[in-house]
Amino acid sequence: MDKRYFVYLMVLLLLLIGAIIGAANIGPVHLSWSSLFNFDPEDIDHRIWMNIRLPRILLAVIIGVALSISGTVMQGLFRNPLADPGLLGISSGAGFAVAVALVIPMALPHFLTLWLPVIAAFVGSLLVTILIFQLSNLTKGNLSSLLLIGIAINALGGAAVGILSWVSNDQQLRQLSLWGMGSLGQTEWPLIFITLILIIPTVIIIQFYAQRLNLLQLGEEDAHYLGLNVHKTQKQLLILSALLVGTAVSVSGIIGFLGLVIPNAMRLIFGNNHKILLPASALSGALLLLVADTLARIMVQPAEMPVGLLTSLLGGPWFFWLILKEQWRRRA
Structure with a gap:
């Protein structure tokens, strides 16, 4: 690894640690670090x-890592800077599946009830991802299509979730x-434990696919000639x-927009080598979402702003800039 890139990664890591320390102490109640190690169950600060x-x-941190890594993988697979789980409808597919799980009653054992939203979201996102990939092959990866x-x-x-909202209770x-x-x-x-169990191993496995993602940037035909099983890698x-x-x-x-903004920003600094791009995206995605969530907690106290609104405010202008950049590139 280039020494300069290693320094950049260390800077991102230090910024993330600083953001964690700041987020832990910012809020309606100011907490001291000593309260973390005070194991008295009656201590209010420790319970907070x-x-x-x-x-x-x-x-x-973990959701920021997951969304930024998924965006990096999508852009690498489609070889398209505008590929993003939200823009391509993958998040909507997962969202509809979770809405079904929330609204339609199901008689399930307790341990399955805890896992049901995760299972539903995975199935929904996977089905939409496969559909998009198949349609991408038909349209030959055309950006507009x-x-x-x-x-x-x-x-x-959105329409399906709207219907479910209409028939739901308060x-x-x-x-x-x-x-x-x-x-x-x-x-x-x-929920934290479920998220860690699923996301951490997946991120580690994807890191081992970094070189294969680099080969896919050359095109499917060239990657195949270099010994890569293209279709198997794409499916995995x-x-x-x-x-x-x-x-x-x-x-x-x-x-x-987290999966759109972060990979593109990191490419400007680290280039297209996924061995470096993936960890850089993970660190910066965690940093951005943590900062956004901290702002969402304190901007409208004592109420709280949904963090998705803040990321959309950031991602919307970035999306416009990417579209204009793509148009300028084509004209050039």
Whole structure:
């Protein structure tokens, strides 16, 4: 690894650690670090640490990693800077599946009830990912066609969730509303453990695919001549990416544009080598979502803004810039 890139990664890591320390101490109640190690169950500060602040920080970091890595993988697979789980409709597919799980009653054992949103989101995101990949092959990866496909899937997913919201009760409607805007406020330790169990191994496995992603940038034919089993690699990466998106959506709701902004920003600094791009995207995605969630907690105290609104405010202008950049490149 280039020494300069190693320094950049260390800077990102230090910024993330600083953001974690800041997020842990920012809020309506100022906490000291000593309260974290005060194991008195009656101590209010310690309970806030363990039941509110710490799980929320961990969730922001891990969801930021998952969404940014999935966006990096999608852009590598489609060889397209505008490929993003949200824009292509993958998040909508996962969202519709979770909405079905929330609204339609199912008689399941307790342990399956805990896992049901994750399973539903994974299945929904995987089905939409496969559909998009097949349509991408038919359209030969045309940028306009991919965006139109994503718009259509998002419209269908939004309409389906709207119908489910219409037939839901008040409690289900509130869950769907908060979840549709993206929020980390409903964090609990069981969800943290499920998220860690699914996302951490998936991210590690994807890192081992970095060289194969580099080969795919040369085109399917050239990658095949260099000894890569292209279709098998594509399917495996699709499943891994769908697992990341599905898990993230099931826990935090739809947080848009993170998988679009982060990989493109990191490419400007680190280039297209996925061996470096993947960890850089993971660190910066975790940093961005943690900072956004911290701002969402304190901007409108004592209320709280859904973090998905903040990421959309950031991602919208970036998306316009990417489209204009692509048009300028074509004209040139």
